[in-house]
Amino acid sequence: EAGVTQFPSHSVIEKGQTVTLRCDPISGHDNLYWYRRVMGKEIKFLLHFVKESKQDESGMPNNRFLAERTGGTYSTLKVQPAELEDSGVYFCASSPVGANTEAFFGQGTRLTVV
Amino acid sequence: EDQVTQSPEALRLQEGESSSLNCSYTVSGLRGLFWYRQDPGKGPEFLFTLYSAGEEKEKERLKATLTKKESFLHITAPKPEDSATYLCAVQAATSYDKVIFGPGTSLSVIP
Numbered sequence: 190e191a192g193v194t195q196f197p198s199h200s201v202i203e204k205g206q207t208v209t210l211r212c213d214p215i216s217g218h219d220n221l222y223w224y225r226r227v228m229g230k231e232i233k234f235l236l237h238f239v240k241e242s243k244q245d246e247s248g249m250p251n252n253r254f255l256a257e258r259t260g261g262t263y264s265t266l267k268v269q270p271a272e273l274e275d276s277g278v279y280f281c282a283s284s285p286v287g288a289n290t291e292a293f294f295g296q297g298t299r300l301t302v303v
Numbered sequence: 304e305d306q307v308t309q310s311p312e313a314l315r316l317q318e319g320e321s322s323s324l325n326c327s328y329t330v331s332g333l334r335g336l337f338w339y340r341q342d343p344g345k346g347p348e349f350l351f352t353l354y355s356a357g358e359e360k361e362k363e364r365l366k367a368t369l370t371k372k373e374s375f376l377h378i379t380a381p382k383p384e385d386s387a388t389y390l391c392a393v394q395a396a397t398s399y400d401k402v403i404f405g406p407g408t409s410l411s412v413i414p
Contacts (some may be wrong), residue, residue, distance in 0.1 A: 193346070222402075231307075232347070232404040245401065251360070273406070281345050292336065294346030 190235040191215070193295035195281050201301045207269040210298045212281030214263070220284040221264050222292060223256060237280075238264060239286075250275075271302045305330045305395050307405035313410045314383055315328045324376040324389055325410045332396030336374050338367050339390040341407070346391055352375075 194213040202208050214221045223235040235254070236246035240261035249256070253272070258264040278299050282292035293303050321367045328336065335354050339347035350362045353369040360367050364385065366377040376389055391405040 224404075230391075231406045234401045234403070237401075245398075248401070282346075291349040291352055293349065294339075296344070296346050 195295035205270045210266045214283030218283035224280040224283040309405040313409040326374040326391030334394040334396045341388045351389045
């Protein structure tokens with residue numbers, strides 16, 4: 190069974206440009222999470238989808254970040270316009286329905302804004 | 304404020320030298336505590352979930368324990384392939400969604 194897939198694995202963009210990250214969760218997992226690790230800091234929660242609905246987006250840094258999950262399958266995270274401080278590794282994770290279920294993480298997308 | 308700290312920041316062990324990693328947490332009601340392993344360039348890989356004080360779980364050379372304020376990850380007779388960053392994370396009872404991660408402990412096991 191395929192795990193959580195993220196792409197691209199790396200992205201280097203200039204400040205002010207737009208970048209879209211994609212996450213394909215494990216098939217059948219209704220929960221989908223986005224996290225971010227900024228250099229030297231711990232992994233931080235960004236938002237949580239249950240199917241196509243945003244359950245909690247309190248971790249989103251600002252309105253330059255837009256996440257979508259059309260049809261409750263894959264998800265995209267768009268950063269527009271990107272700023273230098275957006276650099277980091279963006280992780281996606283998915284889990285099946287039910288509390289206290291462990292989340293399975295993708296390999297992450299390393300975003301560098303120059 | 305809910306938070307997680309881990310110690311030490313880095314640990315270097317000789318192969319076969321057992322040790323423990325610490326995770327201290329402050330959370331408004333613990334729903335679950337998770338241990339993950341992360342290898343360079345990869346996402347966190349789930350190891351254990353602990354739910355209540357006194358609970359213990361084992362997997363190969365790893366054993367996780369939980370008290371009301373901290374968790375320990377014991378590594379018995381480690382091998383070089385156990386080298387990785389070990390992450391602790393907690394989920395508060397007040398939050399179905401958020402998992403709060405600690406900064407991690409970077410473990411190196413020298414042959």
